[in-house]
Amino acid sequence: MLTGPNASGKSCYLRQVGLIQLMAQVGSFVPAEAATLAVCDRIFTRVGAVDDLATGQSTFMVEMNETANILNHATPKSLVLLDEIGRGTATFDGLSIAWAVAEHLATEIRARTIFATHYHELNELASILSNVANYQVTVKEMPDQIIFLHQVRPGGADRSYGIEAGRLAGLPTSVIQRARQVMGQIEKHSHIAIGLRKGNASSNSVQERNGKSRRVSEKTADLSQLDIFNS
Numbered sequence: 001m002l003t004g005p006n007a008s009g010k011s012c013y014l015r016q017v018g019l020i021q022l023m024a025q026v027g028s029f030v031p032a033e034a035a036t037l038a039v040c041d042r043i044f045t046r047v048g049a050v051d052d053l054a055t056g057q058s059t060f061m062v063e064m065n066e067t068a069n070i071l072n073h074a075t076p077k078s079l080v081l082l083d084e085i086g087r088g089t090a091t092f093d094g095l096s097i098a099w100a101v102a103e104h105l106a107t108e109i110r111a112r113t114i115f116a117t118h119y120h121e122l123n124e125l126a127s128i129l130s131n132v133a134n135y136q137v138t139v140k141e142m143p144d145q146i147i148f149l150h151q152v153r154p155g156g157a158d159r160s161y162g163i164e165a166g167r168l169a170g171l172p173t174s175v176i177q178r179a180r181q182v183m184g185q186i187e188k189h190s191h192i193a194i195g196l197r198k199g200n201a202s203s204n205s206v207q208e209r210n211g212k213s214r215r216v217s218e219k220t221a222d223l224s225q226l227d228i229f230n231s
């Protein structure tokens with residue numbers, strides 16, 4: 001699981017890993033002081049968002065098609081590079097899809113995967129699944145700016161820095177202040193991570209394996225974060 005603020009270098013890191021694997025397997029040098037690589041059967045990537053207007057597919061459908069293709073064809077020997085899965089839809093279903101996809105890759109397919117995401121909630125998976133580890137692209141936070149260090153270190157980002165990015169880009173101060181206020185409210189009342197961890201992280205995967213996805217969605221609806229705007 002690879003987290004880090006916008007523009008910190010997650011996508012570049014994914015591409016770099018894919019290229020290094022490819023270069024090594026075609027017999028090339030790799031641009032690294034040292035690299036330990038296994039041979040993989042295929043490299044699967046899902047990077048970037050494009051509308052396929054010609055065939056009438058929305059950005060999100062393209063994303064889901066590509067993700068489905070990966071989940072249906074990856075093997076334990078595949079290298080899977082996923083960039084921001086679940087970004088193309090609303091927060092809760094996007095996060096739910098990202099969670100389920102990551103869980104499936106780790107527990108069912110067991111492919112070597114880098115899953116870049118701005119959903120820092122996914123860091124919870126590492127405390128549930130022994131073959132998941134958290135890494136983050138580090139930044140140095142200064143009072144009025146973020147300095148990108150472009151280094152990947154163990155650990156998970158505890159937030160997404162999206163509002164900081166908006167501020168740096170020049171969104172009006174009142175909009176930034178209001179966004180902070182709304183985020184404060186959402187954080188105060190959201191129990192996504194706690195709910196997933198306490199509630200049914202293990203029973204979820206059992207149910208999914210049995211194909212009873214309906215019960216899973218009923219359980220998910222129990223989570224109190226769905227109530228976030230009530231106060």
Ligand SMILES: Nc1ncnc2c1ncn2[C@@H]1O[C@H](COP(=O)(O)OP(=O)(O)O)[C@@H](O)[C@H]1O
Pocket residue numbers: 004005006007008009010011012013150
């Ligand atoms: N290792 C690096 N060294 C220098 N610049 C980098 C590095 N990684 C990323 N960048 C710069 O940061 C920009 C954003 O990187 P990107 O991978 O798109 O970020 P993210 O996917 O985290 O939003 C890149 O276009 C590049 O200019």
Ligand SMILES: [Mg+2]
Pocket residue numbers: 007010011012083
């Ligand atoms: Mg990116």
